[in-house]
Amino acid sequence: MCADFTARHGRHWRPQDTTALHGNGSWASYVADLCGGAATTAEVVETCTTAMVDACAAGEIRALPxxxxxxxxxxxxxxxxxxTASPHRFVRAVLEHLGLAQKLRAVVCGEDVARVKPAPDPYLRAAAEIGVPPSWCLAVEDSPxxxxxxxxxxxRVLAIPRAAMTLPHGIAHLPTAQARTATEALPLLTRLLTSQPASLIREETTT
Structure with missing residues (x-):
């Protein structure tokens, strides 16, 4: 959706742009900058969010296996x-589509916090909302x-790097455990959640 938006403003979308958006709480500003001042951040958020919600309604958004x-x-x-860094409107649409909305105690999106990732604010707020100390939580993450x-x-962090990417130097040592896919991560998740009282705050990077 962001690639289509920049294309309409005469900008070519590059693979490194996809990487740059991965887990980026300032994704809309990044896309606006790519458009060279031809679009505002608010326009990016509105247009791209609407496109993502429409894609979800059309069945084009699927969960990873x-x-x-x-x-x-x-x-x-x-x-x-x-x-997550994604907008509320899109996140809610995806969660409803996947049948997960009723299973979540908290949904914290980019617009809910003053500082986005990599600041701790999103996770601290989510922990507060589910009523569990952060040290008892396990975060499932796919972005540096x-x-x-x-x-x-x-x-603690269970890392599932997107598309089996290699975590950058300086980050690779941070996760408690790492898996190549969500399916492979399931036994790790169970083991980590039973090793001490813990709850899960799951990251969904969907921008």
Whole structure:
């Protein structure tokens, strides 16, 4: 959706732009900058969010294999929340579409906090909303910024890097555990959640 938006403003979308948006709480500003001043951040948010919601309604947005099962397994052990950079309107649409909305105690999006990831604010707010100390929470993360955010909040992290990316130097040592896919992560999740009282705050990076 962001690639289509920049294309309408005469800008070519590059692979590094996709990487730059991964877990980026300032994604709309990044896209606006790519358009060279031809669009405002508010226009990016409105247009791209509407396009993403429409894609969800059309059945074009699907969970990664194993992701829904991770949430359902986590709910067996305690309250579950989401901390994400994506807009509320899109996140709610996706959660309803996947049948997960009723399973979540908290949904914290980019517009809910003063400082976005990699600051700890999104995870600290989510922990407060589910009523669990951060040190008892397990964050499932797929982005370097999200890993930093969760660790800064005092949480353990189960990392599932998107598309089996290699975590950058300086971040690779931060997760408690790491898996290549959500399906592969399921037994790790169970083990981590039963190793001490813990709840899951799951990150969904959907921008």
């Amino acid at each position: 194993g992701a829904v099962e991770l949430v359902r397994e986590a709910e067996r052990h305690g309250p579950v929340g989401v901390a 910024a999200g890993i930093r955010s969760a660790v800064a909040a005092g949480m």
